[in-house]
Amino acid sequence: MKSEPHRLDRYDRRILEILQEDASLSNQALADRVGLSPSPCLRRVRALEQAGVLLSRVALLDRRSLGLELTALIHIGMDRHTPERFAHFEETVASYAEVQHCYLITGQSADYMLQVVVPDMDAYQEFLLRRITRLEGVDSVHSSFVLRRVVDRTALPLDYTPT
Known part of the structure; x- marks a missing residue:
């Protein structure tokens, strides 16, 4: 059975776009780039993690x-x-x-x-x-x-x- 995709609003999409580019950003830096204050930004990140959309944040290494x-x-x-x-x-x-x-x-x-x-x-x-x-x-x-x-x-x- 196919699961329904998680619905993302423009803030969620922007958070994910930015984290895919640089997952090392602090919550404050992420919030600034997204245009949210730190608390709502952190709540959104945690909600994306709990929903299984944001699986992990990793460092990419040069082979x-x-x-x-x-x-x-x-x-x-x-x-x-x-x-x-x-x-x-x-x-x-x-x-x-x-x-x-x-x-x-x-x-x-x-x-x-x-x-x-x-x-x-x-x-x-x-x-x-x-x-x-x-x-x-x-x-x-x-x-x-x-x-x-x-x-x-x-x-x-x-x-x-x-x-």
């Missing part, structure tokens, strides 16, 4: 400055499509720090797509051979490597209207 030069996209096919097999796979890959995203997908010859970051090809080979291919149920693995990030954003569109 390259940390020596993580290689981003791989891995398509993984499973041998059996059972809830237990999928749950085990998902729980295991969620524990791997190299895995940035894991998607259960359709429309491909794969069941999952992972985005993985590692220092280099040697580290990728180690990750692939010692972890991914040893997972129970993994039947096929196809890797692609990111040459250049064309669009790499974390901000979500807040005023989406289909064209």
Whole structure:
């Protein structure tokens, strides 16, 4: 069952837009930029958190400055499509720090797509051979490597209207 989206007014949207750009702002600085006094601004932020709209505030790190030069996209096919097999796979890959995203997908010859970051090809080979291919149920693995990030954003569109 699909849940209804949380209704956002112009202040909520502005708060979320600003926090997506810079989540480190103090409540006072956020309130100033939104055009509210600090107390109502803080109440709105807390309401957005309680409603599950604002999940967390994080720092975005530069991969390259940390020596993580290689981003791989891995398509993984499973041998059996059972809830237990999928749950085990998902729980295991969620524990791997190299895995940035894991998607259960359709429309491909794969069941999952992972985005993985590692220092280099040697580290990728180690990750692939010692972890991914040893997972129970993994039947096929196809890797692609990111040459250049064309669009790499974390901000979500807040005023989406289909064209």
